[in-house]
Every structure is written in structure tokens, then in C-alpha cells.
Amino acid sequence: MGGTARRRLEAAILAVIVVGVAIVPLTHSRLLLYNFTITPIYAMVVISLNIVLGTAGQVSFAQTTFMAIGGYGSALLTTRLGFNPWLALAASAVLALATAEIIGRPLLRLRGHYLAMATFALALGTNSFVTAATPLTNGSIGISGVPALAIGGLSFDDPVNFYALCWIMCALAMAVYALLVRSHIGRAWRALATGQDIAATLGIDVTHYKVLAFAIGAVIASLAGSLYVEYTSFVGPDLYDIGIVLNILLMLFIGGRGSHVGPVIGAALLTLAPQLLAGLERYQNLVFFIFLLLLILIWPAGLFGRVRDSGPLETMLPAWMRRRRREAGP
Amino acid sequence: MTELALVGVTKRFGGLVAVSEASLAVSVGRIHGLIGPNGAGKSTTIGLISGFLRPDAGRIMFGAHDLARLAPFQIARLGISRTFQQAPPLAGLSVFENVLVGMHTRYRAGLGAVLLPTSSVRHESAAIEGAARELLATFGLEAQAQADARNLTFGQLRFLEVARAIAMRPCILLLDEPAAGLNDVERARLAALIRGFRDDGVGMLLVDHDVPFVFALCDRMTVMNFGSIIASGDPDAVHRDPAVREAYLGADPAGAAR
Numbered sequence: 143m144g145g146t147a148r149r150r151l152e153a154a155i156l157a158v159i160v161v162g163v164a165i166v167p168l169t170h171s172r173l174l175l176y177n178f179t180i181t182p183i184y185a186m187v188v189i190s191l192n193i194v195l196g197t198a199g200q201v202s203f204a205q206t207t208f209m210a211i212g213g214y215g216s217a218l219l220t221t222r223l224g225f226n227p228w229l230a231l232a233a234s235a236v237l238a239l240a241t242a243e244i245i246g247r248p249l250l251r252l253r254g255h256y257l258a259m260a261t262f263a264l265a266l267g268t269n270s271f272v273t274a275a276t277p278l279t280n281g282s283i284g285i286s287g288v289p290a291l292a293i294g295g296l297s298f299d300d301p302v303n304f305y306a307l308c309w310i311m312c313a314l315a316m317a318v319y320a321l322l323v324r325s326h327i328g329r330a331w332r333a334l335a336t337g338q339d340i341a342a343t344l345g346i347d348v349t350h351y352k353v354l355a356f357a358i359g360a361v362i363a364s365l366a367g368s369l370y371v372e373y374t375s376f377v378g379p380d381l382y383d384i385g386i387v388l389n390i391l392l393m394l395f396i397g398g399r400g401s402h403v404g405p406v407i408g409a410a411l412l413t414l415a416p417q418l419l420a421g422l423e424r425y426q427n428l429v430f431f432i433f434l435l436l437l438i439l440i441w442p443a444g445l446f447g448r449v450r451d452s453g454p455l456e457t458m459l460p461a462w463m464r465r466r467r468r469e470a471g472p
Numbered sequence: 473m474t475e476l477a478l479v480g481v482t483k484r485f486g487g488l489v490a491v492s493e494a495s496l497a498v499s500v501g502r503i504h505g506l507i508g509p510n511g512a513g514k515s516t517t518i519g520l521i522s523g524f525l526r527p528d529a530g531r532i533m534f535g536a537h538d539l540a541r542l543a544p545f546q547i548a549r550l551g552i553s554r555t556f557q558q559a560p561p562l563a564g565l566s567v568f569e570n571v572l573v574g575m576h577t578r579y580r581a582g583l584g585a586v587l588l589p590t591s592s593v594r595h596e597s598a599a600i601e602g603a604a605r606e607l608l609a610t611f612g613l614e615a616q617a618q619a620d621a622r623n624l625t626f627g628q629l630r631f632l633e634v635a636r637a638i639a640m641r642p643c644i645l646l647l648d649e650p651a652a653g654l655n656d657v658e659r660a661r662l663a664a665l666i667r668g669f670r671d672d673g674v675g676m677l678l679v680d681h682d683v684p685f686v687f688a689l690c691d692r693m694t695v696m697n698f699g700s701i702i703a704s705g706d707p708d709a710v711h712r713d714p715a716v717r718e719a720y721l722g723a724d725p726a727g728a729a730r
Contacts, residue, residue, distance in 0.1 A: 340636075343548050343553060343637070344576055345545055345576060354583070
């Protein structure tokens with residue numbers, strides 16, 4: 143599949159998503175509406191990870207930390223300080239941006255496994271902190287009664303309105319990703335992901351671009367975190383559990399790193415998985431993990447990710463069963 | 473005239489002295505050859521100039537800047553570009569994109585301009601992409617423009633590597649064995665390109681094992697052995713230098729290639 147074929151496929155999937163988003167409210171199914179409100183929120187977090195990991199190649203588990211800043215920021219600023227929910231959402235995003243700038247510089251000097259370990263610790267620490275800091279966060283009980291967003295007379299308390307809002311925000315995040323990735327900034331990210339030293343010899347300030355990816359990702363994740371809390375009007379430590387971190391990673395890896403529509407598809411599949419597999423009862427997890435294993439073996443780059451050489455499955459086969467590979471080299 | 477000057481530069485790796493009190497200068501518009509047997513310290517010298525290694529003693533000056541204090545990307549932005557011995561491509565990027573990455577510093581558009589693209593931003597991109605296409609044509613890579621850089625032949629990779637480095641319009645280009653693994657046709661083509669860069673005013677430090685190749689191109693020549701500079705100056709004079717002949721085991725250096 144070449145670049146043009148991949149672009150056509152992505153455009154087709156995008157059209158399917160748009161049609162699907164328009165149809166869901168017409169079904170009047172509350173479950174469907176719930177799932178497809180959660181999907182764009184998680185898709186935004188996956189897009190933020192797609193910038194940091196899928197494009198700039200930095201293995202980061204920090205996305206839930208920025209979601210937590212958005213979520214707790216919105217909840218605390220509205221319930222304790224009486225902020226307008228929009229202002230709280232914006233202020234939390236600015237806080238996430240500032241946090242990313244401050245912790246990003248030292249953190250992103252680490253490479254590969256070290257960065258992964260450090261950000262994993264950050265994710266664990268975030269969860270522990272919001273559980274333990276009871277005076278501020280109400281510990282494991284969490285904060286409820288977060289007021290809903292509204293514009294004039296249009297209240298986003300209404301589930302269909304909120305559903306539309308989430309998809310608009312998700313579409314904006316997709317547009318930001320698309321604009322960035324095709325620009326010289328996106329190219330610098332992709333360059334430093336594969337050759338940090340080469341990028342530096344071409345005058346690219348590698349640390350600056352890593353921090354930029356991290357910070358843009360932080361803002362998007364924070365906005366998603368705020369939206370989630372606005373939706374359920376509740377925030378608690380479970381929303382930033384380490385399982386959520388892994389879910390977000392899975393969503394990206396299933397959807398495809400470096401893809402435009404992949405994050406939405408990945409988020410939708412993982413959000414719907416429990417219902418899709420509900421009929422299987424206790425075999426649910428087994429079937430899900432078999433699906434994952436097959437996916438990783440056959441499409442290592444994810445459903446819509448950039449195509450790599452050959453899948454691991456091919457590597458595992460005995461030589462005579464493998465596809466003949468084009469001769470490379472002189 | 474801007475000049476890159478190494479003054480008494482020493483680099484040690486543990487007990488090994490990789491470069492010992494080396495002094496040499498590269499001027500813009502001149503080709504400076506640097507030859508020597510394996511392990512002589514040639515690549516270490518390039519690593520020191522480009523900021524990947526820090527000297528233990530001595531200074532590396534470019535105009536008024538002491539390069540020993542700067543990060544590799546800052547050195548690149550001053551106009552010093554380099555190639556790598558293994559000619560690694562930016563994998564996953566097309567040949568065209570590889571060259572565009574080399575033109576990164578030409579972009580003036582910031583984050584805001586990228587997110588709200590105005591016509592001037594689009595003009596800038598179009599102009600730079602046009603320049604990249606021209607550069608690919610100069611290097612004979614236009615047919616491969618959209619191919620993933622990993623799918624190039626070894627010779628094409630070498631040309632891409634040089635194209636990417638020259639794309640940032642450097643004052644000084646450090647070439648680390650650019651001719652290694654090239655066939656005679658490719659070698660002649662590379663030589664013509666290098667002469668062209670010189671005529672455009674680029675100064676080059678040309679490191680290669682292929683002594684005749686370097687000898688035919690350079691205006692000045694330096695020979696290193698075991699980390700020390702054993703001869704430097706006019707290529708013909710260096711060629712006749714007894715110390716150089718000894719370093720190449722008494723053979724005629726021009727005939728000692730490979």
C-alpha cells in the first residue's frame with residue numbers, strides 16, 4: 143500500500159466516521175450515544191499520544207497525567223473557586239502546557255527505555271497523588287457536582303449537544319494533527335524519531351521539538367480530561383488508573399501510529415470492545431487478546447499505520463514460506 | 473574570510489589519545505583534504521568540529537564562535553554541516569522529505585503560522601519544496617523522490633546524504649568518507665559535485681581513505697597518523713613528504729588506495 147492508497151483509505155474511513163457520527167443520535171440509543179461520546183474524548187488523548195509517540199517517536203506514558211490536570215483542574219476550579227466551566231477548561235489546559243514545558247525539558251533528554259520508565263513513574267505518581275492528596279482532591283471519593291458547559295442558552299448538559307461538542311473538539315484535534323504533521327514541524331518530529339543525530343546536524347534543536355510535541359500533546363490531553371469530567375460531572379483517581387494508560391497505548395497501536403483516522407478507530411474499537419464481546423461472557427478477554435496478538439503479528443503498524451517492511455508473523459515463518467523480498471542494496 | 477580553525481585540539485578516550493594537539497584550518501571556497509590510515513583520528517576530528525565530541529584541550533573556532541561550547545544543532549546553524557560515514561537515511565521519510573529536512577532552517581513559519589496557514593506560509597513551503605526538487609535533480613535522484621529512503625541503493629544513499637547536508641546551505645561541509653563504496657562512475661559524479669560546491673563558495677573538509685580521490689580534489693591537504701598531524705600544506709608537497717610515505721608503509725601515497 144503506497145502513500146496515495148493509504149491517503150485514499152484514510153479519506154474513505156473519515157467519510158465513514160462522519161456518517162456514523164451523524165447517524166448515532168438518530169438511533170435514540172442511550173448506550174450508543176454514551177459510547178460514542180466517550181470515543182472522541184479518548185480519541186483526543188490518542189491523538190495527543192500520536193503526536194508524541196506516533197510522530198516524534200518519544201515513548202511516553204504521561205498522557206493520563208495531563209488528562210488528570212484537565213480533569214481535576216476543571217473540577218476544582220469550578221466547584222471550589224466558582225470558575226465558569228469554559229474558563230476552568232482553558233485554565234487547566236494552560237496549566238498542562240506549563241507543566242509539560244517544565245517537566246519536559248529534563249525528561250525528554252532521556253532516550254528510549256529511560257524515557258518510557260520515567261513517564262511510567264509519572265503516570266503511577268499521578269494516580270497515587272490524586273488518591274493521597276485528600277484535602278485537595280477528596281482522595282478516592284473524588285469530586286462530584288462539576289457544573290456543565292453552556293454557551294448562552296445552549297446547555298451541554300443535554301447528551302446530544304455534549305456529543306456534538308466532543309466530536310467538534312475531536313475534529314479540531316485531528317485538524318491540528320494534520321496541519322502539524324505535513325509541515326516542517328511534523329517533518330522535524332519524524333526526522334528526530336528515526337535519526338536524532340542527523341536531525342541535529344541539520345540545525346534542528348532536537349530537545350526543543352521534543353518538548354513542543356510533548357506540550358501540544360499535553361494541551362490536547364488536558365482538554366480531553368476536562369471534557370470527560372464535564373460529561374460525568376465527576377472526577378476521581380480511577381479515571382487516571384494505570385490501566386487507562388495501557389488502554390490509550392493499545393488504542394494508538396490498534397488504530398495505527400502516524401495515521402490521521404487511526405486514533406478515532408482505535409478509541410472506538412476499545413470503547414466498544416466490552417459490548418461487542420459481551421456475548422462471549424468469560425471468554426471475552428481471551429478473544430480480545432487473540433485479536434490483539436493477531437493484529438500485532440499481521441499489522442505491526444496498526445490498522446492504518448505507516449507500513450513497515452514485513453510483519454513479525456512473516457519473520458516467524460520458515461524461509462520457504464516467506465514472500466520473496468525485493469533485493470535491497472548495491 | 474570566515475575560517476574554521478582547530479588550534480591544538482586534543483581528544484582522549486580513556487588512555488587512548490585519539491587526536492593529539494591537532495591544528496588545521498578550513499577556509500570557505502577551498503577543499504581541505506584529510507587523510508591517514510585507519511584509526512588516525514580523522515573521524516574523531518569531524519566529531520569534534522560538529523560538536524558530538526568535546527575536546528579535552530585546545531580550541532575549535534569558527535569566526536568568533538568557540539564551537540567546543542556549542543551543541544551540534546547550534547554548530548549546524550552557524551553553517552557547518554556534516555555527513556556520516558555510514559550514510560544513514562532518515563528511515564520512513566521519502567527521499568524528497570529527507571532533503572526537505574535538510575532545508576529545515578530555511579523555514580520562518582512558526583507554530584501559529586502552521587496552524588493557521590496564510591498564503592505567505594504556503595508560498596514559503598512551495599518555494600522551499602521547489603528548491604528541494606532542483607537539488608534532487610542536481611544529484612540525479614529525481615526519479616526516486618517519492619521512494620522511502622530505505623529503498624535506495626548504497627550509492628544513491630551516499631548522494632542523498634550529501635544532498636541533505638548541502639541542502640542547509642552550509643559555509644563549511646565536513647565530508648566523512650563520502651566516496652566509500654561508490655563505483656567509478658559515481659565517484660566521478662561525486663567529485664564533480666564537490667568541485668561545484670567549492671565554486672559556490674563552500675569550504676570542505678574531505679576525509680577519505682581513497683587517497684587519489686582526495687588528492688585530485690583538494691587545495692590543501694593534512695595527513696594524520698596515530699592522532700597526530702604529520703604533514704600539512706600544498707598537496708604536492710605533502711605527497712613528497714617522507715613522513716607521509718612512511719605512514720603509508722613506504723608506498724607511494726597516491727598508489728596506496730585500498
